[in-house]
Amino acid sequence: MSIKLSELPAEDYFLPGHRACAGCGAAIAIRLILKVAGPNTIVASATGCIEVISSLYPENAWGVPWIHTAFENAAATASGVEAAYKVLRRKGKISHDKVNFLAIAGDGGTADIGIQALSGMAERGHNVKYICYDNEAYMNTGIQRSSSTPYGAWTTTSPPGKAIPIGKREVKKDVARIMVAHGIPYVATASIGYPLDLMRKVKTALEIEGPAYIHVHTPCPTGWRFESNKTIEVARLAVQTGMWVLYEVKQGRLRITYKLSKLKPVEEYLRTQGRFSHLTDDDIAKIQEDVRKRFEEFVEGYRQLGVSVEA
Amino acid sequence: MPKQAVISGNMAAAYAAKYARVDVIAAYPITPQTTAIEYLSQWVASGELDAEFVPAESEHSAMTICIAASASGARTFTATASQGLALMHEMLYIASGLRTPVVMMIGNRSLSSPLSIWNDHQDSMAERDAGWIQMYAENVQETFDMGLMCYRVGEDSRVMLPAMFCIDGFFLTHTYQNVVLPDQEQVDEFLPPYSPKYRLDPSNPIAMGTVGDPRWYMEFAKQKVEAMEAARGVVEEAHRDFEKIFGRRYDPFIERFHCNDADYIFITMGSVSGTFRHVVRELRKEGASVGLVRIRTFRPFPYEELREAISGAKVVGIVDRSISFGAMKSCGPLFLEVRAALYEQEKKPKTVNLILGIGGRDTTPSMVRECFKKLESVDERREFDVFWIGLRE
Amino acid sequence: MIREGAGFRELPPAAIVPEPGTSLKNKTGSWRIFRPVVDREKCSKCRICWLLCPEGCKIELEDCFETDLDYCKGCGICAQECPYKAIEMVLEEGSSIA
Ligand SMILES: Cc1ncc(C[n+]2csc(CCOP(=O)(O)OP(=O)(O)O)c2C)c(N)n1
Ligand code: SF4
Ligand code: SF4
Ligand code: SF4
């Protein structure tokens, strides 16, 4: 399956007038995801940037039914909608036969406070496609670190200082891998730097019955400190330097969807963003080493999770 | 034909959901509520009940799932207690804010710490301002009937609020009594299908759970108040219909026992009312002028009914099974509400707060007699007292 | 449609917005400092700018893709990503950069 740019529909279901910052990577992701999902979709959002910028009463930027309840429970909210549709359809109370159920949450709403609800949704096997848009911090509350913030990044709660010069001391949590370990039918990582790949993955997820998890890397000019026109470039560099790996695990088979013969130096990525400006050459060398190691051990790591690997 | 059955309070709650033709049940186990959801999952597994049973991974998610299912047009049920209800706290306000008429059974249980699986009312009282209808049952039959009542009132288009019916942990959840289970047709007549005006539906895309800034938030808070106030009339109407259809009559808000001419009146809620009623009957035989008011519907609070019932008394003993730590003399919440209801009265009785049965401590008839002595010995000139009954010094 | 300044009796319940896309009345074009200007000669209609615009405000015309200035926030992504360098960001009149 592939997605052709020339064949994409004109219709949008994430609509203009939303209040995201200029150049918001998350807004790009959500717009493209909704374009693939189409009108027969119900969205459950977690509290966070995408929720707040799309629903300042009485402004509604959604073109499909949309619900937000709280921060930590997008997965449970979507589970409830899905369960209701299942039984109401069975009882003949509603006629829609194919409705897409999307949960959309940020990295904080996914990797931290929402991971329990996400795990529950996946384990119970709800037919929900869960999208994590990863801007690598709690942006809505003003750029605080999340467990998905990368090592060495400045945030307002991981500020570099005399005692702790590095900024964030811990490495980024790998939620996609956690979801692979749940054994659900489809898990993918994606990036707005590779929009057609992202859209294809959404389409794939929607076509497979059962839970799916897509983790989309969505640079944030406001929180990462770069010019608003560089959003896509920054996203691409993350992939090309190996800081973000694009792959999918479909029915237990891993496929790297953007293969790199040679990694660009991580410095090219890090130096685009103010959040890394305090890093020394040694810090960068350490990050480079970590990326190299992770990249080399990537496939083996998945084999250990019991996943087979496509050539 | 309606049939007799000997069942527990938990089973009665489960039957209420079943007879209501619930669509989605989402729940998480916690003593003393657990068997209620076990029955439901068994009926779903056997095919006896056509519903989705969602074994949530926490009470927070259980409540979330019910809210979202209700927003999608499903009739929902959950049950919890104590720590589980406390964990739901955030979502309780969201349920009422989104106007999703979720129905929940509470098997009343103390809150940690120390950990206690035994009964008092601290858990549900802590949620009294969450915008939920709250009812308290005294026996197993009433548990079943209140479950149906919660759907009927909560889903009424004038109300559209979530509703909880509270039954005392173990005293009621695990007590078996003879009840009458109705015909399904009777329930269907009492309870029309749930059809909310707004629901999540791709053919009519709406947004629910938006951001309400200071230009708007207050109006929606007021709408919730209007709904709760409208529930007063709906509760009465529903009880009239209930009697017509099922032939059982309840006072919608408060039940009076020997109140008319009583100098001393107790106010209770829940299963402890039985012990009080028993002692009041005995005391009456002994010539005492004593009566009892049992509150059935706590939210909306029946302040007018209460005023009318107790304003002729000399002393009113308000029984609290929970504590409002740091309130005046750290009295109980029911005491606060009753006192507030009396404030406008020219002629008002003295009030005494009786705190008992905390953390499952048994309330015996002799303790009720001790309570009565406290009422009799009230000093007209003294300020109110808060007495702890059954406490070791 | 929800009337600005409506009272609680008039408003639909629960802060529900009963219709989609009401954000369209929020003209985010007013945020713009730089404006994308398309060189119609250079535009090959490859759709890249349309695909990547966070606002979804690129409109297909006969011979090129134009910008819906009602919503364009001037982020500059389209100009940056256009493979044909057909878009230039120019300072809006009345705007200045310090
Ligand atoms: C229970 C709870 N805790 C904290 C918050 C405050 N809060 C709202 S959004 C948010 C951060 C969201 O971060 P993320 O999920 O990464 O989404 P983003 O804003 O970055 O898009 C926080 C901490 C909340 N709304 N609810
Ligand atoms: S802070 Fe970042 S993620 Fe949030 S709206 Fe702005 S650009 Fe988008
Ligand atoms: S990206 Fe450039 S060439 Fe392609 S459609 Fe837009 S303006 Fe035209
Ligand atoms: S400048 Fe940004 S908002 Fe404006 S059209 Fe280009 S991509 Fe869209």
Ligand SMILES: [Mg+2]
């Ligand atoms: Mg984030």
